[in-house]
């Protein structure tokens with residue numbers, strides 16, 4: 001621990017210092033708005049833009065990577081601009097601070113939910129890696145990076161633990177799903193317990209945790225300008241261990257990552273085993289973040305080469321086989337089956353009869369999205385919010401595809417946003433299909449929880465995607481919808497119903513990532529320069545491979 005904390009300043013050997021988008025040195029430039037993108041803003045956005053530019057200027061003049069403020073009580077962001085802060089913002093900050101978890105006097109994370117009314121605590125009293133991400137972004141935006149650094153270092157130490165389920169040892173790089181700090185008031189000692197899947201309901205290891213860790217390390221580096229943390233041998237090794245888990249060669253014929261059901265935010269059986277978009281988008285993002293942070297030393301170089309190859313293959317595969325729009329749907333609808341050899345059009349032998357009825361109505365003429373899963377004879381046509389937002393943020397989606405995703409959200413507003421943003425997945429599975437797919441899960445009944453429930457935490461991802469695509473008005477509309485209910489309802493974990501009108505059946509109240517997600521959405525919209533922390537521009541090097549498919553509309 002001391003070795004990590006006592007970080008020495010090392011010369012930057014980060015990759016891609018030669019003019020690439022991913023160059024960390026450039027990532028750490030003062031935040032600026034992307035002028036290209038602004039040209040696509042509509043009239044309303046243009047008037048907003050002048051406000052945003054003022055906000056950015058204000059931020060620029062305050063920005064000093066070394067001397068971050070640590071005003072632990074004041075939300076600095078609201079002082080930075082001319083907006084009157086919404087009364088919910090102050091309440092949200094207070095609630096977020098109440099969720100802080102301390103280890104030996106230092107804040108190391110935020111608890112999943114501070115719901116005193118709930119009888120069943122389960123593991124909601126733990127710090128979840130994925131849940132901490134919006135908290136971390138809120139603290140970074142507010143100029144409080146210490147807690148994020150503490151969290152990154154603490155989880156890195158946990159990665160080093162030996163992980164077992166019964167007699168089986170898990171891969172070295174696996175990051176915990178969650179950890180808990182135990183305070184012993186008598187002996188005055190704090191200890192930590194962690195869960196890598198061996199205690200989790202269903203016993204699945206969280207594939208997303210390692211990706212979130214890498215993504216957060218880059219967000220910290222980009223936000224603070226402190227390269228030294230990412231450059232420590234410990235962080236470099238942590239990244240390599242995570243990468244070693246997902247870059248290994250085996251029987252795979254696809255560049256996507258093969259996963260068990262329940263290995264991500266959707267941590268129960270929901271038929272997302274195989275190659276879920278939720279994981280592939282985070283995988284892509286984490287690979288690009290790691291590429292920017294890995295050193296070009298002997299060990300780093302090997303991984304850099306493997307990452308570059310994988311990114312090419314992965315973007316090709318995803319952009320071609322996961323992408324669905326009106327034209328592509330029509331092509332699949334007319335697929336021939338049992339084709340053999342390299343000339344096959346229907347490569348995965350998808351039987352057109354397996355296309356669900358709902359997708360024909362759901363698909364707008366303009367718009368498209370990355371479907372849930374693609375594997376032999378199986379396309380999961382469901383829409384997943386996190387995967388699609390992160391496809392935009394990581395530039396896994398081409399600019400045309402990103403626009404099409406936003407078009408779809410606008411065209412299917414009632415279905416995807418309704419009365420509470422945002423549906424985690426659409427549509428719900430019901431009846432016999434629900435029995436088979438979920439194993440009769442009483443928590444995931446139709447239009448509830450992971451099965452078509454609405455999750456306020458997703459608001460920050462939607463907002464970031466809206467800003468990236470130059471369509472902040474969509475985010476503004478969604479935030480206004482959320483503001484009518486969130487505080488009044490006590491920041492629920494999720495909402496139920498086709499429109500998300502009902503507080504979720506078993507939803508926790510004061511769910512931290514609902515609170516932090518709202519704050520991040522608000523602050524990013526107020527000052528879009530923060531987007532860079534969690535977004536990557538398109539990598540030009542990947543472009544030539546990407547031929548525009550004849551099925552793309554825009």
Ligand code: GLC
Pocket residue numbers: 112124128130131264265266267
């Ligand atoms: C539930 C969610 C999961 C989240 C956890 C803590 O298990 O499905 O995504 O991380 O609660 O909030």
